[in-house]
Amino acid sequence: MVRRAIYPGSFDPVTTGHLDLIERACKLFDEVIVAILVNPGKSGMFDLSERVAMLNDVVNARSKKVIVDTFDGLLVDYAVTKEAHAVVRGIRAISDYEYELQMALMNRRLCPQVETVFLMSAEENSYISSRLVKEVFSLGGTIDGLVPDLVIERMRAKLGSQEQNESVKTNKTKKG
Ligand code: PNS
Numbered sequence: 001m002v003r004r005a006i007y008p009g010s011f012d013p014v015t016t017g018h019l020d021l022i023e024r025a026c027k028l029f030d031e032v033i034v035a036i037l038v039n040p041g042k043s044g045m046f047d048l049s050e051r052v053a054m055l056n057d058v059v060n061a062r063s064k065k066v067i068v069d070t071f072d073g074l075l076v077d078y079a080v081t082k083e084a085h086a087v088v089r090g091i092r093a094i095s096d097y098e099y100e101l102q103m104a105l106m107n108r109r110l111c112p113q114v115e116t117v118f119l120m121s122a123e124e125n126s127y128i129s130s131r132l133v134k135e136v137f138s139l140g141g142t143i144d145g146l147v148p149d150l151v152i153e154r155m156r157a158k159l160g161s162q163e164q165n166e167s168v169k170t171n172k173t174k175k176g
Contacts, residue, residue, distance in 0.1 A: 005029040005117070006079050007088045008071070011036050011051050012044035013151045014058060015133055017125040021090040024119045026065045033082060034059065038072040045134055045158065058148045076111035086115045092126040 005025055011018060011034070018034075025032045036051050046054070052068055059066040071078040079087055087107065089100050097118075104116035128146050137143050137155055144152070 002030045003028075004031045004033065004082065004084045005086045005088045006033050006035050006075070006082060006084045008035045008037060008075050008078075010039070010042075010044065010130065011055060012046055012130050013051065013133070013147060013155065014055050015125075015128050015130055015147050015151075016145060017090065017092065017121050017128040019058065019062070019148065020122050020125050021088065021119055022059060022066060023062070025088045026063050028117070029065070029086070029088075031065055031067065032063075032088070033067045033069050033084065035069050035071045035075075035078060037075075038070050045155070050154070054148075054151055054154060057150055074110065076107050076114050079114045080111060084114065086117045088117050088119060090121050091118045092121045092128075 005028070007022060007025055009018070022032060022034060034055055036048060036055070038048060044051075048070055052070065055068045059068060069082075075087065087104075089104070091097055091100060100116075100118060104118075107114060107116060133143050133146050134155075136146075138159075143155075147155075
C-alpha cells in the first residue's frame with residue numbers, strides 16, 4: 001500500500017520553508033502531493049499556472065516522490081479523492097498552532113479518516129513566510145536563501161513587467 005500525504009497551501013510563492021517541509025514529509029510517506037489551493041477570490045503575486053510551474057521546477061529536481069497538483073473545494077474531499085492517508089502542515093512557531101489546530105479539528109470533524117500530521121520546520125526557517133518574502137522583496141530587501149533562486153528570478157521578472165506596465169500607463173495618461 002502506498003502511504004500518500006497531501007501537503008496543501010497557497011505557495012505564493014514556494015519558500016525554502018516549504019521545501020524543508022516537503023523533504024521531511026518525503027521521509028515519512030511514499031508519495032507527497034503538494035496541492036495548491038485554487039482560490040479565485042484571492043489574487044496572489046503569481047497565478048496558479050505560475051505557481052505550479054515553479055513548484056514543479058524546484059521539487060522535480062529533489063524527489064520523484066513529489067507530485068504537484070491543484071485543488072478547489074474542501075481539502076478533505078480532495079484528500080479522499082486522492083486516497084491520501086494524511087494532510088501535512090508545517091508549524092513554525094506557537095503562533096501557527098492555534099490556526100492549524102482549528103483547521104485540523106474542523107477537517108477531522110468533516111472527515112475523521114483523514115489524519116493531520118504537523119511537522120516542525122527547521123529553526124532557521126521558522127520566520128519565513130510567503131507574505132513576508134513578498135513584502136521584503138517589494139521594498140527592495142534581499143530574499144536570498146529564503147526562496148529558491150529560480151523563484152527570485154521569477155519575482156524579478158514579474159516586478160520588471162509590472163514596472164513596464166506602470167510606465168506604459170503613465171505615458172498614456174500624460175499623452176491623453
Ligand atoms: O498556505 P495556506 O494559505 O496557509 O493554506 C491554507 C489551506 C489551503 C490549507 C486552507 O485554506 C484549505 O485547506 N483550504 C481549502 C478549503 C477547506 O477545506 N476549508 C476548510 C478547512 S478547515
